[in-house]
Amino acid sequence: MLFEQAMAQTRMAICLTDPNQDDQPIVFANRAFRELTGYANDEIVGHNCRFLQGPETDPAKVREIRAALESERVAVVELLNYRKDGTTFWNALHLGPIYDRDGRLLYYFGSQWDVTDVHTARAEQMHAKAMSREVSHRMKNMFSVIGGIVSVTGRSMGAQSVASRINERIQALGRAYEHTLDEAAFGTIEVGQAIRAVLRPYDPEDCRIVFKGNGVRTDPNIVSVVGLTLHELATNATKYGALSGDCGQVSVDWRHEGDRHGRQNLVIEWCERGGPPVEAPGGGAGGGTGFDIVETLLRVAKGTLDRNWDPGGLVARVVIPIGSKDQ
Amino acid sequence: MTQLAIQCADQPLLILVVEDEPMIALDLQLALEDEGVTAQVAASCDEAHALLERHAFDGAILDVNLGPGATCRKVAGTLRSRGIPFVLHTGDLDRQGEAMRELNAMIIPKPTPAPQVIRHILEQIDA
Numbered sequence: 001m002l003f004e005q006a007m008a009q010t011r012m013a014i015c016l017t018d019p020n021q022d023d024q025p026i027v028f029a030n031r032a033f034r035e036l037t038g039y040a041n042d043e044i045v046g047h048n049c050r051f052l053q054g055p056e057t058d059p060a061k062v063r064e065i066r067a068a069l070e071s072e073r074v075a076v077v078e079l080l081n082y083r084k085d086g087t088t089f090w091n092a093l094h095l096g097p098i099y100d101r102d103g104r105l106l107y108y109f110g111s112q113w114d115v116t117d118v119h120t121a122r123a124e125q126m127h128a129k130a131m132s133r134e135v136s137h138r139m140k141n142m143f144s145v146i147g148g149i150v151s152v153t154g155r156s157m158g159a160q161s162v163a164s165r166i167n168e169r170i171q172a173l174g175r176a177y178e179h180t181l182d183e184a185a186f187g188t189i190e191v192g193q194a195i196r197a198v199l200r201p202y203d204p205e206d207c208r209i210v211f212k213g214n215g216v217r218t219d220p221n222i223v224s225v226v227g228l229t230l231h232e233l234a235t236n237a238t239k240y241g242a243l244s245g246d247c248g249q250v251s252v253d254w255r256h257e258g259d260r261h262g263r264q265n266l267v268i269e270w271c272e273r274g275g276p277p278v279e280a281p282g283g284g285a286g287g288g289t290g291f292d293i294v295e296t297l298l299r300v301a302k303g304t305l306d307r308n309w310d311p312g313g314l315v316a317r318v319v320i321p322i323g324s325k326d327q
Numbered sequence: 328m329t330q331l332a333i334q335c336a337d338q339p340l341l342i343l344v345v346e347d348e349p350m351i352a353l354d355l356q357l358a359l360e361d362e363g364v365t366a367q368v369a370a371s372c373d374e375a376h377a378l379l380e381r382h383a384f385d386g387a388i389l390d391v392n393l394g395p396g397a398t399c400r401k402v403a404g405t406l407r408s409r410g411i412p413f414v415l416h417t418g419d420l421d422r423q424g425e426a427m428r429e430l431n432a433m434i435i436p437k438p439t440p441a442p443q444v445i446r447h448i449l450e451q452i453d454a
Contacts, residue, residue, distance in 0.1 A: 133419075137392070140418030141348065144438040148350035151441060155357060167440055174438050 013037075013112035015049065016098070019069070019105055023048045027107070036112055038084035049110065052091070054082035065095065069108060072097045078115065090119040136178070143174035168235070169228060169293075172198050176227025180220045188217040191226065191254055191266060198227045199252070202234040208243055209234075213254035218266055222320050225301050226268065229318050232290040233270050242275035242313050249273050256322070265303075266320045272313030280309040340364045340452065342445075343387040343406075345375045345399050346416070351437075355388060358441035362449065375402045384411055386452045388444060391417035403430050412451040416444055 007014060013033040015026050029044045037044070037052060053062060061079035068075035074096035081091040092113040100106050147167050154163020179193040192213050203209040234243070234250075242248030253269040291305075298305055303320035342359055346352040347370045356366040367382060369375035371393055378384075379402075387406055389399040399415070406413045407430070415430065418437035433451070435444050 137419040140437045144418060145348055145350045147438050147440060148348075148354035151354050152350065152357065164440065164442075171438050171440060 013114075015044070015110050015112075016107045017049065017110065019097075019108055024069075024108070033112065036083075036089070036114060037081075043084070052081040054080070054086075054088065056080050056088065057082075065093065068095060072105060078119075081112075088116075089114045090116045139177070140174065143170060146170055169231060172231035173224055173227050175200065176223045176230075180223055189220045189223065191216055191218050194223050194226060195230060195252060195254060195268070198230045199234055202238055202243060208249055210249060210251040212251055213268075216254065216256050216266075218256075218322050222266060222301065222322060225297050225303065225320055226266070226318075228297060229294045229305060230268070230270075232294050233314075233316055235290060237272055237275070237314070240276070241278075242272035245275055248275035248313070257319075259319075264322050266322050268318040268320075270314070270316040270318070272315070275313050278309045278311055278313060340385045340449075341382055342366050342448065343375060343378060343382075343384045343413075344368045345370075345372075345387065345393070345402055346390040347371065347393045348390070351390070354441045355444060358445050361442075362445065364445070364449070369402075372397065372399065372401045375399075376405065379405060379409075386448045387411060387413035388448055389413055389415050391415055392419055400430075403432065412448065414444070414448045414451065 007028075008030050010030065011032050013030065013036040015029040015033050017024050018027045021027075025046050026044050026049055029041065034041060034044065039051075043051075050062075057080050061077050064075065064077045065079075067073075068077070074094075077093050077095070079091055079093065080088050082088055092115045093110055094113070095108055095110045097105055098107040098109055147170055150166050150170065151160070151163045154160050154166070175197040176194045178197050180189045192211065192215060195213065196211060199209050230252075237243040237248075237250055242250050249272075251269075251271045251273070253271075255267055257265050257267045259265055294305060298318070298320070301320055303318065305316060305318050307314060307316045340363075342364055344352055344355050344359075344366050346355065346368065349370075352368045352370070356368055359366040367378050367384075369378050384406075387402070389403060389406075391399055393399060403413065403415075414433045414435055416435045416437060416439070433447055435447055
């Protein structure tokens with residue numbers, strides 16, 4: 001019969017059990033079942049299928065199977081099974097009752113699907129998630145400890161204000177990296193998350209800084225440059241610029257942009273409005289040690305920072321090359 | 328009687344710092360001392376409870392994770408039952424988040440500079 005041929009040849013492991021016999025033995029198993037489990041036909045037929053269970057099989061899953069059998073329900077149960085050679089596989093067992101024309105229970109069918117791969121992938125994913133949380137927690141703690149060391153050392157050397165400036169930068173860096181770990185698996189991070197995290201403390205009311213950028217992703221390596229640059233811009237805005245008064249605003253935009261040399265850059269535009277009247281700081285192109293550091297960092301990253309003291313507010317443009325994107 | 332009242336008013340605030348990382352504990356302690364506040368540091372729940380037996384604290388800063396599997400939960404419970412204000416200082420909002428939200432206390436994420444951390448608890452004591 002066509003049906004029997006199909007049953008025998010399908011790659012889906014199938015067996016039938018007889019609930020009208022004592023201990024509900026298997027009365028039929030196809031080739032795929034024998035191949036999956038490693039048992040010969042005479043070791044299968046006539047036996048209850050519990051021979052597939054072993055020490056690591058979850059008893060709760062076995063109870064689920066029993067409950068489905070008792071209530072004549074169709075069920076899918078995922079459980080750890082054992083082959084004849086003692087190796088294990090994850091079995092997505094699909095089982096259900098088969099009735100005759102008069103509604104009498106004749107058999108139960110069981111189809112076994114080896115989902116070990118799916119299971120392993122899922123377990124690895126969960127493990128990776130747990131690991132990244134652990135690392136993220138440790139990293140935050142580490143930043144906290146570093147902050148402690150800097151401030152305690154600064155105090156002992158009478159350099160508390162220097163220590164607290166160092167600490168502000170360390171904290172900004174810590175915030176910039178906060179989200180990178182969860183996303184490390186992707187190999188890239190969403191720039192916007194880092195930007196928002198860095199700037200969060202400068203906008204406690206959550207209305208002074210407007211974020212315009214999109215979900216552009218980039219290499220995690222540039223996070224420290226982005227973090228420290230924005231920290232300096234925000235510190236400056238808090239002291240002298242749009243965030244120093246009661247009503248000024250800063251808009252921050254970011255995107256990827258190609259330049260005329262065919263390179264991809266991350267471009268961040270910082271635009272202050274509504275602050276006190278703007279004057280360019282005297283004394284060279286700098287503007288405080290904070291920007292000296294930023295400019296040095298940007299030079300190393302082959303990026304640039306242009307600041308225009310527009311009468312309406314400072315407009316700054318940060319350009320950081322990101323090599324990998326188009327290569 | 329009057330004298331006692333004056334003495335109480337003059338007494339510096341006493342804060343319990345529960346933190347198993349010595350560097351962070353020291354940083355908080357020094358920041359508190361800058362504000363004229365006395366700090367007692369405990370590295371575990373047991374140590375914290377021993378201190379709570381001996382001193383009348385005005386407030387507390389609690390690190391949430393205190394070594395493998397240990398949290399500040401019990402201390403938080405004791406503080407709550409005695410009406411002593413506290414803040415939670417943690418680097419692990421994800422995992423402990425749910426349990427800690429039940430405590431209904433202010434959560435200060437690590438890393439936050441020590442002066443900011445202590446400002447939060449001092450504000451709560453003032454209120």
